[in-house]
Amino acid sequence: MEEEKSFSDICGGRLALRRRYYSPYCREFGLSSPRLSLRSLTAVTCAVWLVAYGLFTLCENSMILSAAIFITIIGLLGYLHFVKIDQETLLIIDSLGIQMTSSYASGKESTTFIEMDKVKDVIINEAIYMQKVIYYLCILLKDPGKPHEISQVVPVFQSAKPRLDCLIEVYRSCQEILAHQKATSTSP
Amino acid sequence: MVENSPLPLPERAIYGFALFLSSQFGFILYLVWAFIPESWLNSLGLTYWPQKYWAVALPDHLLIAVVIGYVLLFGINMMSTSPLNSIHTITDNYAKNQQWKNYQEDAIPALRDVPISEVNKMFFLEAPELNTQN
Numbered sequence: 001m002e003e004e005k006s007f008s009d010i011c012g013g014r015l016a017l018r019r020r021y022y023s024p025y026c027r028e029f030g031l032s033s034p035r036l037s038l039r040s041l042t043a044v045t046c047a048v049w050l051v052a053y054g055l056f057t058l059c060e061n062s063m064i065l066s067a068a069i070f071i072t073i074i075g076l077l078g079y080l081h082f083v084k085i086d087q088e089t090l091l092i093i094d095s096l097g098i099q100m101t102s103s104y105a106s107g108k109e110s111t112t113f114i115e116m117d118k119v120k121d122v123i124i125n126e127a128i129y130m131q132k133v134i135y136y137l138c139i140l141l142k143d144p145g146k147p148h149e150i151s152q153v154v155p156v157f158q159s160a161k162p163r164l165d166c167l168i169e170v171y172r173s174c175q176e177i178l179a180h181q182k183a184t185s186t187s188p
Numbered sequence: 189m190v191e192n193s194p195l196p197l198p199e200r201a202i203y204g205f206a207l208f209l210s211s212q213f214g215f216i217l218y219l220v221w222a223f224i225p226e227s228w229l230n231s232l233g234l235t236y237w238p239q240k241y242w243a244v245a246l247p248d249h250l251l252i253a254v255v256i257g258y259v260l261l262f263g264i265n266m267m268s269t270s271p272l273n274s275i276h277t278i279t280d281n282y283a284k285n286q287q288w289k290n291y292q293e294d295a296i297p298a299l300r301d302v303p304i305s306e307v308n309k310m311f312f313l314e315a316p317e318l319n320t321q322n
Binding site for chain 2: 125127128136149153155
């Protein structure tokens with residue numbers, strides 16, 4: 001079963017949440033940000049080249065123009081490969097674990113997997129971020145030796161930053177799976 | 189001895205007046221040093237003064253320090269905010285070591301720090317009709 005809904009992030013941009021239910025207790029949530037727009041790309045390129053042309057008229061050194069072209073190309077490639085995240089997915093498999101994937105605009109993907117033994121809970125936390133207070137979803141990890149203490153906090157959807165309505169949907173789905181996992185787990 | 193209160197007392201009046209006199213004297217001295225030419229002061233016999241450069245430099249330094257202080261305070265605030273993946277946004281030592289009091293009938297429950305999982309369940313799981321405004 002697959003569903004797609006549209007939400008917004010904390011700055012007002014559009015996000016698309018895609019839910020896929022592979023089986024009753026294995027679900028995947030994918031948040032897609034809008035792709036790099038042609039308008040912003042041309043705006044940044046024009047600004048950089050105008051500044052370089054201004055410097056060129058001051059210094060009469062043509063190396064500045066070639067350097068500006070070089071910087072623009074390298075900057076764009078670096079931004080696409082290291083900064084611009086197009087889609088983030090959260091895959092929860094009951095009794096196995098949670099997997100988070102971020103795919104960048106250049107095609108690079110980075111994945112993190114957390115075993116179900118280490119997962120204490122999935123919560124919506126509020127914290128101060130820059131000059132705002134935002135809600136964000138995070139996974140609380142526990143040490144298997146000390147099951148009542150929180151050892152680490154892992155925030156998810158860090159670059160998409162959806163608002164509370166999107167987070168509540170993901171939270172409810174995750175809580176169903178975690179409740180089922182606690183009910184059926186055999187603790188020694 | 190009178191207990192601590194902001195009442196006007198004779199000692200406080202004397203301190204205030206002494207401060208007033210000394211600050212006025214310091215200001216007049218600063219003006220004399222800054223404006224009267226070196227030769228006139230030397231002819232009076234007062235020769236050991238700091239360079240007049242400092243009469244302008246010190247107020248300038250003070251002004252720039254105040255402006256930088258605004259930027260610095262803002263920066264220190266941002267640096268000491270816990271990052272989003274920090275455990276300090278969820279709990280701290282006092283909450284971990286709190287004692288649990290037993291529940292008594294017809295009494296106001298004791299104050300305690302509720303764990304975040306319970307708070308989340310109460311807010312987001314049980315009342316779907318309260319969250320449709322987001």
